[in-house]
Amino acid sequence: MEEKELVIIGAGPAGLCAAIEARKKNIDVLIIDENIKPGGQLFKQIHRFFGSKQHMAGIRGITIGEKLLEEVEKLQANVWLDSTAYGIFGNRIAGVIKSRKKNVTVKAKAILIAAGAVENPISFEGWTLPGVMGAGACQTMINIHRVLPGKKALMIGAGNVGLIVAYQMLQAGIEVKAVIEIMPKINGYMVHAAKIKRFGVPIFLSTTILEASGKNEVEAAVICPVDQDYKPILKRTKSLDVDLICIAAGLQPLNELLCQAGCQFTYKPYLGGNVALHNENMETTIDGIFVAGDCSGIEEASTAMEEGKLAGIAIAEKIRKRKWDDEKLEVRNRLNDFRIGTFGEKRKISKMEIEKEYYEKVKN
Amino acid sequence: MKKNDLRIYDHPILGKLPEKKRVSIYFNGRKLIAYEGEMIAAALYANGIRALRKTEKFKQTRGIFCAIGRCTDCVMTVGGIPNIRTCVTPVRNGMKVESQKGRGRWKKKNW
Amino acid sequence: MKKLRIDETLYIKTPGFLSEQRIRKGPVAIIECTQDIPCNPCETICPRKAIKIGLPITNPPEIDEAKCSGCGLCVLWCPGLAIFVLNYNFDKIRASLTIPYEMLPLPGKNEKIKCLDRNGKYVCKGKIEKVTPPKKNSRTSLITFSFQKKYFNTVRGFKK
Numbered sequence: 001m002e003e004k005e006l007v008i009i010g011a012g013p014a015g016l017c018a019a020i021e022a023r024k025k026n027i028d029v030l031i032i033d034e035n036i037k038p039g040g041q042l043f044k045q046i047h048r049f050f051g052s053k054q055h056m057a058g059i060r061g062i063t064i065g066e067k068l069l070e071e072v073e074k075l076q077a078n079v080w081l082d083s084t085a086y087g088i089f090g091n092r093i094a095g096v097i098k099s100r101k102k103n104v105t106v107k108a109k110a111i112l113i114a115a116g117a118v119e120n121p122i123s124f125e126g127w128t129l130p131g132v133m134g135a136g137a138c139q140t141m142i143n144i145h146r147v148l149p150g151k152k153a154l155m156i157g158a159g160n161v162g163l164i165v166a167y168q169m170l171q172a173g174i175e176v177k178a179v180i181e182i183m184p185k186i187n188g189y190m191v192h193a194a195k196i197k198r199f200g201v202p203i204f205l206s207t208t209i210l211e212a213s214g215k216n217e218v219e220a221a222v223i224c225p226v227d228q229d230y231k232p233i234l235k236r237t238k239s240l241d242v243d244l245i246c247i248a249a250g251l252q253p254l255n256e257l258l259c260q261a262g263c264q265f266t267y268k269p270y271l272g273g274n275v276a277l278h279n280e281n282m283e284t285t286i287d288g289i290f291v292a293g294d295c296s297g298i299e300e301a302s303t304a305m306e307e308g309k310l311a312g313i314a315i316a317e318k319i320r321k322r323k324w325d326d327e328k329l330e331v332r333n334r335l336n337d338f339r340i341g342t343f344g345e346k347r348k349i350s351k352m353e354i355e356k357e358y359y360e361k362v363k364n
Numbered sequence: 365m366k367k368n369d370l371r372i373y374d375h376p377i378l379g380k381l382p383e384k385k386r387v388s389i390y391f392n393g394r395k396l397i398a399y400e401g402e403m404i405a406a407a408l409y410a411n412g413i414r415a416l417r418k419t420e421k422f423k424q425t426r427g428i429f430c431a432i433g434r435c436t437d438c439v440m441t442v443g444g445i446p447n448i449r450t451c452v453t454p455v456r457n458g459m460k461v462e463s464q465k466g467r468g469r470w471k472k473k474n475w
Numbered sequence: 476m477k478k479l480r481i482d483e484t485l486y487i488k489t490p491g492f493l494s495e496q497r498i499r500k501g502p503v504a505i506i507e508c509t510q511d512i513p514c515n516p517c518e519t520i521c522p523r524k525a526i527k528i529g530l531p532i533t534n535p536p537e538i539d540e541a542k543c544s545g546c547g548l549c550v551l552w553c554p555g556l557a558i559f560v561l562n563y564n565f566d567k568i569r570a571s572l573t574i575p576y577e578m579l580p581l582p583g584k585n586e587k588i589k590c591l592d593r594n595g596k597y598v599c600k601g602k603i604e605k606v607t608p609p610k611k612n613s614r615t616s617l618i619t620f621s622f623q624k625k626y627f628n629t630v631r632g633f634k635k
């Protein structure tokens with residue numbers, strides 16, 4: 001068995017930022033990621049981020065990713081890539097398949113779970129055909145693998161992810177035939193909708209998908225308007241000539257490892273579903289198990305980075321038995337700056353509820 | 365560009381596709397060109413192959429769904445080992461990739 | 476099927492839109508960003524402090540007609556691609572619009588184009604006047620194209 005002070009599972013923006021903060025405080029850090037390259041979802045985010053100067057606003061996700069990797073390297077954190085953490089066992093022990101070859105157990109003073117999220121599917125006739133995929137999956141294909149998963153596409157869902165990925169599909173050279181949204185209005189920001197509208201992509205409101213058709217792969221999509229009760233108005237169906245259908249129906253935290261560690265959960269729809277209870281230091285109901293990023297509730301890369309920093313500092317405090325209150329306050333202020341507006345406010349309230357529920361549980 | 369070549373050679377933000385070493389893989393015995401280090405499923409999609417396996421009971425085709433190793437829709441038999449998530453497994457020169465039926469079967473000779 | 480439409484009148488009288496009087500004077504930024512987005516790079520990047528958001532940063536950007544020179548820096552850095560520079564006095568009969576452009580291939584100078592409205596619908600013919608290719612740090616190009624003056628509040632994009 002190996003021993004480390006801090007084991008971080010997931011080298012996405014949350015995990016990397018935590019590693020940077022902990023290394024700055026001289027904590028012995030090991031980052032584990034199952035991918036060949038670190039960065040999590042950051043390197044597929046080729047758009048500029050919202051936010052303020054402190055949040056690196058106006059900079060693209062890919063550029064932020066490069067900066068984080070530089071810093072991690074400079075601070076000499078250990079990174080095991082191509083390595084999957086398959087379990088958390090009693091007393092903070094992580095089970096890892098190192099480099100796809102060797103089973104290694106690592107004992108740690110603290111474990112940070114920053115494993116990210118998984119996309120929500122929606123089911124309809126033919127949704128399992130090749131050519132139907134998550135919007136994030138399409139983003140991965142075009143921006144990471146640089147391969148077109150199809151040439152003519154339908155996007156389901158006009159939230160921010162659906163709108164942003166539809167724009168990135170245009171950038172990759174995919175013809176986006178339509179974006180459909182079952183609600184009577186779009187859920188994403190108007191600026192994102194305007195970007196694709198200017199290129200003539202129609203956004204159909206109060207519209208759903210009935211079927212993906214095709215023999216062995218997607219060859220067409222059947223869409224249909226819905227009434228006030230979201231029931232399809234079947235006599236007005238329309239067929240679209242597409243070979244790619246992307247689903248942007250939100251994300252949910254990847255909770256397996258947290259479950260296994262014995263963490264307690266609560267249901268928070270604005271944060272993507274079941275979320276591990278955690279306090280203002282990102283510590284879960286299990287002593288020494290921390291959580292950050294999408295794993296602690298779906299938000300954005302910018303918030304994932306701040307949460308990662310917060311966890312990194314808090315973990316260093318716990319291990320070194322010291323206080324860095326000023327630094328934590330700075331991070332929390334930046335987080336609060338972000339949790340405002342139409343989307344942010346609801347997440348902020350959910351986060352406050354989580355903290356309250358945490359203290360109710362931990363006291364008892 | 366060849367008919368079935370679905371690679372994005374130039375991109376407004378990401379620039380030109382970096383030159384990489386080419387390797388060969390075999391899909392159900394058919395030789396395909398892939399780039400060193402790329403994921404098996406990406407190489408297959410780049411060659412216009414999207415149906416990666418068939419389900420056990422209804423023999424339905426499946427392809428990439430999540431592309432980040434979470435859903436297992438893309439599993440294939442690789443080098444005789446079934447249930448390999450091809451969206452997160454890189455190609456190697458000479459690799460044999462086979463579309464899998466149902467749960468697949470281990471091929472003894474590779475053990 | 477009900478389509479989302481972005482109307483010409485939507486941004487008039489919002490804080491990012493200027494008086495017609497100012498527009499007639501020459502190059503100026505037009506900001507089409509009216510929701511409570513936590514975002515302010517347009518405010519921080521402007522060398523003339525012509526854009527005000529303040530606190531909280533969800534305030535919609537407000538433009539100061541007197542200060543803006545139409546330099547286009549904010550156009551390049553806005554994550555929403557929501558800012559354009561309009562030059563109503565490009566020449567006697569034509570106005571010009573500078574837009575951020577992140578597609579390939581880039582158009583060439585003097586190329587004839589079709590001008591489109593906010594919904595991607597054809598409006599009129601136009602001509603590419605200037606192409607500023609992407610710099611490494613921004614990876615966004617700026618394209619300036621001209622068209623008949625009367626469409627200054629209609630045209631927001633183009634196709635070849």
Ligand SMILES: Cc1cc2nc3c(=O)[nH]c(=O)nc-3n(C[C@H](O)[C@H](O)[C@H](O)COP(=O)(O)OP(=O)(O)OC[C@H]3O[C@@H](n4cnc5c(N)ncnc54)[C@H](O)[C@@H]3O)c2cc1C
Nearest residue numbers: 010012013014033034040041085115116136293294300301
């Ligand atoms: C496909 C996809 C696309 C997205 N696109 C956008 C977007 O365009 N804009 C936006 O704002 N947000 C987007 N998001 C949301 C995105 O998750 C956040 O922006 C941000 O990346 C979350 O950071 P994170 O560090 O929490 O997780 P991630 O970036 O997901 O990083 C988690 C890492 O942990 C690894 N991991 C997980 N489990 C294990 C394990 N057991 N062992 C080893 N490693 C493990 C994962 O492989 C991954 O590399 C997207 C999410 C997904 C899933």
Ligand code: SF4
Nearest residue numbers: 521543544546547549
């Ligand atoms: S065009 Fe230049 S001067 Fe005008 S608001 Fe933008 S950055 Fe400021």
Ligand code: SF4
Nearest residue numbers: 508514516517553555
């Ligand atoms: S930078 Fe763009 S998206 Fe952000 S507030 Fe300014 S105008 Fe709106």
Ligand code: FES
Nearest residue numbers: 429431435436451
């Ligand atoms: S596509 Fe989901 S695991 Fe490969």
